[in-house]
Structure formats: structure tokens, C-alpha cells
Amino acid sequence: MEIWFSEFHTPDVKHSIRINRHLYSEKSSYQQIDIFDTPEFGRVLTLDGNVVITERDEFIYDEMITHIPMAVHPNIQDVLIIGAGDGGVVRELARYDSIRRIDLVEMDPMVLEACRMYLPENASRLDDSRVNIYFDNALRFIRRCKDEYDLIIVDSTDPYGPSEGYFTREFYGICYNALHDDGILINQQGSPFFKHDAEAMKRSHQRIVKIFPICRVYQAHIPTYAAGYWLFGFSSKKYHPIDDLDARRWEALGLVTRYYTTKLHIGAFYLPAFLENMLREVEE
Amino acid sequence: MDQNRAPIYEALQRFREMRVVPFDVPGHKHGRGNPELTAFLGEKCVSIDVNSMKPLDNLCHPVSVIKEAELLAADAFGAAYAFLMVGGTTSSVQSMVLSTCKRGDKIILPRNVHRSVINALVLCGAVPVYVNPGVDRKLGISLGMQREQVARAIAENPDAVAVLINNPTYYGICSDLRAIVKMAHDANMLCLVDEAHGTHFYFGENMPVSAMQAGADMAAVSMHKSGGSLTQSSLLLIGEKMNPGHVRQIINLTQTTSGSYLLMSSLDISRRNLALCGKTIFAEVVEMAEYAREEINSIGGYYAFGRELINENSIYDFDPTKLSVHTRDIGLAGIEVYDILRDEYDIQIEFGDIGNVLAYLSIGDRLQEVERLVSALAEIRRRYQKDPAGLLSQEYIDPEVVVSPQEAFYANKKSLPISESVGCVCSEFVMSYPPGIPIIAPGERITKEILDYIMYAKIKGCSLTGPEDPDIQYINVLA
Numbered sequence: 174m175e176i177w178f179s180e181f182h183t184p185d186v187k188h189s190i191r192i193n194r195h196l197y198s199e200k201s202s203y204q205q206i207d208i209f210d211t212p213e214f215g216r217v218l219t220l221d222g223n224v225v226i227t228e229r230d231e232f233i234y235d236e237m238i239t240h241i242p243m244a245v246h247p248n249i250q251d252v253l254i255i256g257a258g259d260g261g262v263v264r265e266l267a268r269y270d271s272i273r274r275i276d277l278v279e280m281d282p283m284v285l286e287a288c289r290m291y292l293p294e295n296a297s298r299l300d301d302s303r304v305n306i307y308f309d310n311a312l313r314f315i316r317r318c319k320d321e322y323d324l325i326i327v328d329s330t331d332p333y334g335p336s337e338g339y340f341t342r343e344f345y346g347i348c349y350n351a352l353h354d355d356g357i358l359i360n361q362q363g364s365p366f367f368k369h370d371a372e373a374m375k376r377s378h379q380r381i382v383k384i385f386p387i388c389r390v391y392q393a394h395i396p397t398y399a400a401g402y403w404l405f406g407f408s409s410k411k412y413h414p415i416d417d418l419d420a421r422r423w424e425a426l427g428l429v430t431r432y433y434t435t436k437l438h439i440g441a442f443y444l445p446a447f448l449e450n451m452l453r454e455v456e457e
Numbered sequence: 458m459d460q461n462r463a464p465i466y467e468a469l470q471r472f473r474e475m476r477v478v479p480f481d482v483p484g485h486k487h488g489r490g491n492p493e494l495t496a497f498l499g500e501k502c503v504s505i506d507v508n509s510m511k512p513l514d515n516l517c518h519p520v521s522v523i524k525e526a527e528l529l530a531a532d533a534f535g536a537a538y539a540f541l542m543v544g545g546t547t548s549s550v551q552s553m554v555l556s557t558c559k560r561g562d563k564i565i566l567p568r569n570v571h572r573s574v575i576n577a578l579v580l581c582g583a584v585p586v587y588v589n590p591g592v593d594r595k596l597g598i599s600l601g602m603q604r605e606q607v608a609r610a611i612a613e614n615p616d617a618v619a620v621l622i623n624n625p626t627y628y629g630i631c632s633d634l635r636a637i638v639k640m641a642h643d644a645n646m647l648c649l650v651d652e653a654h655g656t657h658f659y660f661g662e663n664m665p666v667s668a669m670q671a672g673a674d675m676a677a678v679s680m681h682k683s684g685g686s687l688t689q690s691s692l693l694l695i696g697e698k699m700n701p702g703h704v705r706q707i708i709n710l711t712q713t714t715s716g717s718y719l720l721m722s723s724l725d726i727s728r729r730n731l732a733l734c735g736k737t738i739f740a741e742v743v744e745m746a747e748y749a750r751e752e753i754n755s756i757g758g759y760y761a762f763g764r765e766l767i768n769e770n771s772i773y774d775f776d777p778t779k780l781s782v783h784t785r786d787i788g789l790a791g792i793e794v795y796d797i798l799r800d801e802y803d804i805q806i807e808f809g810d811i812g813n814v815l816a817y818l819s820i821g822d823r824l825q826e827v828e829r830l831v832s833a834l835a836e837i838r839r840r841y842q843k844d845p846a847g848l849l850s851q852e853y854i855d856p857e858v859v860v861s862p863q864e865a866f867y868a869n870k871k872s873l874p875i876s877e878s879v880g881c882v883c884s885e886f887v888m889s890y891p892p893g894i895p896i897i898a899p900g901e902r903i904t905k906e907i908l909d910y911i912m913y914a915k916i917k918g919c920s921l922t923g924p925e926d927p928d929i930q931y932i933n934v935l936a
Contacts, residue, residue: 312828313752316835338825342802343833350839383801 178209178217180224182399183367188224190214190397196291201283203335208291214397216292218259220284220330224397226259231295234361235261236433237393237441238405242324242357243269244423244438245412249323250274253351255311255339257328258284260296267298268428275304276322278314280335312338318351325352327360332373340373342380345408349384355411362390365448366400374404379455381408389414390452391441393432407442415439458532460732464525465725468513469505469718482508482715505718516541516716517709526725533732534659534678535669536694538701543720544712546653547573549677549693551580553649554621556675556699556707558583560863563617565610568856569599569626571651572888572923575862575898582863586614589855590626591771596762596783597812599894600771601625601632604640611644619647624655624668624676627808627815627892629779630772634671642672647698650676656684657778660735661743665774674698683742683778685820686727690720738820743777745827746818750780752831758787758838780816782834784809788843790917794834797841802833808892811849811914849913857902860935865900869936872926875911878903881934886923889914895923903934 179189190211197208209217215228226234239262243249251274254262258279266275277299279285285306289296299306307314315325325348329336338344339360348358362377364370382388385408395403407414420435444452479486488495488503495503509515514523523541530539542549550573558564560582566574567590578585588606590599602622611617620641625631634650641648650668652658656678658667668676676694680686695704731738750761760783764775784794795809807817816830859882860868870884883903888895896914897907911929915921921929 310825310828312825312832316752316832335825338829338832341829341833343829343836346836346839347832350836 178211178219180219180222183369186367188397188399190217190224197287199283199287201281203281206281206283206287208287217397218284218288218292221334223331223334225330226261226292226295227397228292228294230396231259231261232430233393233395233432234403235265236430237391238262238326238328238359238361239265240423240428240430240433241391241405241407241414241438241441242326242359244419244435245409245414245417246323246355246357247419247422251322251324252276253278253315253318253322253325255315255325255327255329256336257326259288259292260285260299262326262328263301263304264295264298267301267303269426273303275301276307277304278307278309278311280308280310282308310338312344312347315344315347315351318347320353321351323353323356325356325358327358329361331363332377340377340380342383345381345384349410352410356409357412358385358406358408360406360408362404362406364399364402365404365451366402370399371451375451375455378406378452381406382456385409387411387413389442390444390448392444392448393441404448415442458529460529460533460729462525462529463722463725463729464522464529465513465718466722466729468522469722472507472512473504479507481510502719505722507718508715513718516543516712516721517714518705523721526721526728529732530692530724530728531694533728534692534694535667536676537697537699538695538704540693540695540704540708541716541721541724542691542693542708542712543689543716544691545689546651546677546679546682546691547571547576548708548712549679549691550574550651550653551577551711552693552704552708553651553675553677554578554583554619555581555710556704557619557647557649561861562619563614564619564621565607565614565617565646566621567599567602567623567632569894570621570623571653572886572893572895572898574621574651575886575895578862579866579899580863582861583618584861585858586610586617587856587858593766593772596760597785597810598628598630598781599626601630601773602637603771604633604636607637608640611640611646615644617644617646619649621649621651622673624650624652624658625665625774625776625779627654627894628781628813629654629776630766631665631774631776633770633773634666634668634673638672647675648673652676653679654682654779655776656680656682656731657735657739657742658776660731661739661778662736663743663777664739665776669694669696672696675704680724680727682817683819684727684731687720687723689717690724692724739778742818742820742822745822745824746778746780748824749816749818749827749831752827753782753834756831756835756838758842759784759834760786778818780818782814782816783812784814785812785845785848787838787841788845788848789837789841790848792914792917792919794837796918797837798830798833802829802836804830804833806830810889810892810919811917849910854896854904854906854910856898857904858900859902860900862899865935870933871936872931872933875908875930875932878932878934879905879908884933884935885925887911887921887929887932888923889919889921903932
């Protein structure tokens with residue numbers, strides 16, 4: 174007997190993963206949450222039928238969304254994470270002793286619960302004493318913050334769904350307001366390949382460039398996401414993602430990574446021509 | 458009556474299953490003749506865009522399923538009868554006026570009525586007697602009618618045939634409806650209520666009193682606003698004193714003979730939903746509005762007003778679902794905030810005027826969008842706040858009615874550059890839309906104050922409508 178999980182990347186493109194067992198399936202007030210055990214990708218978390226993380230390739234996403242800003246900004250102490258209820262981003266950040274506070278805002282307590290139960294490796298550092306977990310709407314939470322964080326990481330789901338509000342101009346604006354004068358905002362920017370995704374990516378880039386003086390996009394290869402090709406936004410008030418990269422300082426920390434390197438850091442910001450054109454179009 | 462029923466909806470379901478071959482209008486024949494439209498709206502939708510026929514009844518003369526739906530609506534709203542309307546609440550309002558007023562009859566009404574009321578006066582030739590609704594100085598919004606003012610208008614015009622009341626105004630302000638109904642009835646006048654913004658009063662708890670509950674004779678209810686039905690569908694409610702046959706005749710003077718089943722079924726389904734779940738739905742809407750008010754007021758600068766305004770008379774009650782925000786203190790006109798919200802934040806709100814914006818909260822809203830609205834307002838304040846000095850505050854301009862709206866509308870007229878029109882009698886409307894309340898109406902004298910107001914509204918970006926000249930450089934006045 175074969176059981177397959179399928180996700181439509183477009184109405185005409187389907188990505189399927191064979192399943193051993195369906196471990197968890199619950200509907201929260203926000204979304205449908207499922208965790209599968211699969212032969213190729215290990216455990217897979219899906220929200221509303223979209224793959225959020227898999228044990229096999231989560232390291233790419235979680236490393237790229239954290240180490241890039243950590244290697245640029247010389248003194249990150251206060252960090253805010255939006256979403257990321259699976260704990261992968263917290264786990265990466267918790268490796269830095271210099272960080273003194275990690276605030277995590279997740280709207281859906283059930284995601285966190287499910288991940289603690291079925292993705293214990295990802296959730297391993299959620300109990301770190303520096304971590305404060307808030308179950309709240311992120312817009313509401315950040316609106317109340319002014320000049321409070323060195324780094325904000327937006328680890329949300331796709332722009333079509335409960336996270337829609339995290340791709341808006343008002344959201345980027347209140348993030349700007351919540352960051353220190355040299356703060357950095359990292360957000361997942363979706364995929365530029367399929368038309369529907371590309372449109373959303375362009376729209377959010379267009380909004381963000383109006384708010385931050387430095388806005389760059391970087392890429393990573395993530396097999397289970399649409400087209401296997403994923404983008405992140407690096408938006409900053411002061412530091413440039415390449416010019417201000419301090420590779421020696423970061424390497425001196427001796428962190429072992431599986432995807433991120435300081436060389437790849439630079440390379441990730443060099444984009445294919447079609448993507449450069451797309452971004453230029455909305456920057457003008 | 459069994460409010461679980463939805464007779465029009467049920468009849469359409471049966472009709473669909475019968476797979477009737479259409480050799481009647483509409484010519485698209487269940488969508489087959491217009492594949493592009495069918496692809497756009499969906500087969501389900503176009504297949505019930507059908508004509509009146511025996512199994513589906515006829516809106517002009519209902520005897521079966523439409524009549525049942527109307528009786529169910531009457532029961533749900535506590536009315537003696539309810540008419541399904543497909544020409545918008547404009548047609549409900551006009552039918553109220555046309556059912557009660559003839560040429561030369563006087564009707565007592567506040568000046569901040571919707572244009573559809575004065576349009577009806579143009580049609581029937583009735584003469585308005587305006588009651589000054591008064592203006593809240595700080596907020597610059599028109600209030601409800603004060604009891605003493607209505608009493609005086611009734612005493613001064615004992616020959617008037619009806620009193621018309623907004624319940625509530627666009628901003629959510631209610632007059633003392635019960636008292637005014639009693640005054641009107643004591644003076645042998647009918648009481649008509651424009652409830653375009655008050656559908657939820659019939660279903661929510663702790664809401665202002667509804668027209669039917671207050672004993673009014675007719676009410677125009679915009680089901681498509683807070684009730685969730687399709688745009689252009691509406692209800693006309695009547696009390697015991699009215700003759701339903703006569704009202705039906707009046708409706709049929711101007712209403713289409715091809716009533717849309719999309720609109721009628723939306724009324725039927727929405728009425729059922731409100732009757733069964735209205736209490737819960739509107740409790741949630743009120744909770745959301747109260748939360749939004751609290752959050753907006755904590756931003757600073759903005760004033761999202763609510764029940765604290767209630768003063769027992771001109772603000773006898775307040776509709777807690779209305780989210781009106783006074784913006785003048787952050788140095789921006791309401792219309793400017795309205796434009797910034799749409800242009801920069803992709804948030805469309807109901808309207809902005811000189812001093813306020815109104816966000817419409819209803820049956821379909823979710824907290825996550827409210828968070829976006831509040832955050833965007835916080836951002837607008839951070840980015841654009843300036844000194845409010847020099848911003849005009851809205852004043853009530855007491856109109857001088859020189860001739861009846863009908864006489865002015867049909868009189869010989871000439872076109873003048875608007876700046877040269879002071880002192881002339883206007884023969885057309887000028888209004889800012891929304892809210893669609895005329896700044897000047899046919900038959901009223903043009904004053905410098907009015908022109909200043911029009912110019913200011915134009916500069917700030919209000920979309921002004923009404924006159925023949927779309928740019929409002931010229932205005933028609935009596936020759």
C-alpha cells in the first residue's frame with residue numbers, strides 16, 4: 174500500500190512525498206496542522222496542507238535565516254522571532270552566547286505543542302532561559318515596541334493565509350519602529366519561480382524597499398519548497414549584508430554548520446538575471 | 458414561523474435539479490451563451506440567474522415562494538410585512554417617501570439624510586422641513602435630532618404628513634426613536650426610518666432600538682450592508698398602519714419587473730442566517746469594534762469614539778459596531794487618511810470626510826485584518842503626523858430652502874461658474890460620496906460658507922458628485 178502527501182505548488186504542478194505514517198492531525202483556530210513520518214524527508218510538518226519544515230532539509234532554512242544577520246551585525250543581543258513555532262530558528266540562535274534575549278511570537282499555540290511532541294530536535298532549545306514565548310498576533314505585539322531589538326526574524330508561512338499580514342507595509346513599518354538604529358529585519362520572501370509566488374514576492378519587496386534604506390534579497394536551495402528555490406529578505410537600517418560581513422569574527426565562534434559558510438554568505442546575494450530584473454522592476 | 462426555512466433558496470435548488478430547458482429570458486441560458494461570464498462568475502451563480510416563473514414566483518406580485526420569504530423576513534424583523542427589494546436601499550427609501558407623501562405635502566426630516574430621500578422629494582414634489590441635527594464641535598459630525606427640535610417642527614408644521622429619521626446615521630448616532638415615533642403619531646403623522654446602517658439592530662443584543670420595535674410605520678433596511686446579502690439587495694419593512702397592497706403598487710412604479718434571483722436568494726439566505734445566528738455574529742462584531750477602538754485610542758492622536766458620547770438626546774444611543782475615527786488631531790483630514798490607507802497599505806475603508814474615517818465592521822471581518830488596520834493607522838501617525846492648525850472643522854450649514862426640490866430640479870436654469878453662484882438658488886445636488894449626504898440640494902440657496910466647504914473638500918481629495926458638470930467648475934442655478 175502506498176500513501177502519498179501532495180502539495181500543489183501551482184494548480185498544474187504537484188510535489189508529492191511518500192508517507193509511512195500520519196502522526197498528528199488537528200485543526201486549530203487558525204489552521205490545519207499535520208505531521209507525517211516519511212521515508213525520504215523524515216518527519217514533515219504541514220500547515221493547511223503546505224510543507225513548513227521537514228527534518229531532512231530544515232537546516233538549510235534555519236541556518237540561512239539566522240547566521241546571515243549574525244555574521245553581519247557585530248553585537249546582536251535582543252532578538253524577536255515571528256512565527257517559527259517549530260523552534261528551529263530558536264535552536265540556531267541559542268548557539269550564540271552573545272544573545273541575551275530571544276522573544277518568540279507565535280499566534281498558534283497548537284503548532285508549538287505539536288512540534289514539541291513530534292519534532293523534539295527542532296524544539297530542543299525552546300526551554301532556554303533566554304527564550305520568552307508569547308502567543309499573540311505579531312502585528313499587535315510589535316506595534317507596542319519601539320527601539321527594542323537588534324534583529325527581527327520573520328519566519329512566517331506563505332503570504333496567502335493566516336500570515337498574510339506579515340507581508341504588508343504596515344507590518345514592515347512597525348518592525349522598523351521596533352528595531353534599534355542599526356537593526357536588521359530578516360524575512361522569508363517566498364519563491365520567485367512560479368508566477369503566483371513571484372507576484373507575492375515582488376509585492377512584499379516593493380513594500381519593504383519603501384521602509385528600509387538597505388534592502389537586499391538572498392537565496393537558498395530548499396528541496397521541499399516551491400521549485401526548490403527560496404528567497405530571504407535582508408533589510409537593514411545601517412549594516413550592508415556583504416560590505417559589513419565580518420567573516421573572521423564569525424569563524425572565530427567555531428560554530429559547525431551544514432549549509433551556511435561565510436563564502437556562501439556572499440554568494441547567496443548574487444542573484445540570477447531574471448530575479449535581478451524582477452526586483453529592479455519594483456524598486457523603481 | 459420556522460426561520461430555518463429559506464423558500465427562495467429551496468425553490469432555486471429544486472429548479473436546478475429539474476434541469477428545465479430554458480426557452481425564456483435571460484438569453485445567456487444558464488450561462489451557456491456567455492462562456493466568459495460563466496468562467497468569471499461560476500456556473501453555479503449564472504445557472505440561477507433566471508426569470509420569474511410559476512415555481513419561482515414573481516417579485517411584482519408574489520403569491521408563493523417570494524411571498525413566503527417576505528413573510529419570514531417580516532417575522533424575523535418584527536414587521537407587519539416585509540418587501541424584498543432589488544434596487545438597493547435607495548429604492549426602499551424612495552418607496553417610503555412615495556408611499557406617504559404627495560405633491561406639496563410636507564415631510565419633517567434631518568438635513569443629514571441620504572441623497573435618495575431628497576431624490577424622492579424631487580420625484581413626488583413633497584416639501585422638506587429640515588430639523589437641524591446639530592454638530593459635535595470637536596468631531597465635526599452631524600448628530601441625531603433632538604426631541605425639542607422635532608416637537609417644534611411638528612408644532613410649526615401641523616400639516617406635515619411624515620417624519621423621517623436616520624437610525625443610525627453613517628457614524629452610528631441614534632436619535633430618541635421611541636419618543637419621536639410617539640410625537641409623530643400623536644400629531645397624526647407617519648414615521649419613516651432610514652435604517653440603511655441598522656440591519657443588526659434587529660438581531661444583536663444591547664443594540665439601539667430598531668424602527669419596528671419603536672413602533673415606526675416604515676423602515677428601509679440595507680441587508681447588504683451589515684446583513685451580509687449581495688450589493689443592491691434590501692428590505693422595506695412596514696408596520697400595522699400601512700396598507701401592504703398600496704406599498705406594493707408604489708414599489709412597482711419604479712422597480713424592475715425582472716427581479717434578480719441572485720439578489721432575492723441572497724436576501725433569503727441572509728435573513729435565515731441572521732435569524733438563527735445574528736445574536737452571536739453581532740456580539741463578535743461588537744467585541745471586535747470595541748477592541749479596535751481601544752487599540753486605536755492607545756496609539757495616541759486618534760479618537761475612535763463610542764458609547765461615551767451618549768447624551769440622552771442628540772446622541773440618544775450609539776451603534777457599537779461602527780468604527781469611526783476622528784483624525785484631525787494628527788493633522789490629517791479623514792479623507793487623507795482614507796487615501797493613504799488605500800494607496801500605501803492596500804486597506805479600503807468605507808469613507809473619509811473632513812475630520813473622520815469610518816471603517817465598516819461586519820459579519821465577514823476577522824481579528825487579523827483589524828490588527829492590520831490598527832497597525833497601519835499607527836504607521837500613518839508615525840510617518841505623517843503634523844500640526845492640525847489650519848484644518849477646517851465641519852460645521853452644520855443651516856440650509857435655506859427657497860423652493861421645493863422638485864420645483865428647483867425641473868425649473869428653467871442656467872449654468873454659472875461655481876465661484877459666481879453665491880446668493881443663487883441651486884437646482885442640483887453637490888455631495889461627497891460616500892457618505893452621499895448632500896452639501897447642497899435642489900431648491901437651496903448657495904452661500905459663501907457652502908462654497909468654501911465644497912472647495913475645501915475638493916482640495917483635500919473628497920470625490921464630489923451630483924452636478925451636471927463632473928469637474929464641479931460650474932453649477933446649475935435657477936434662472
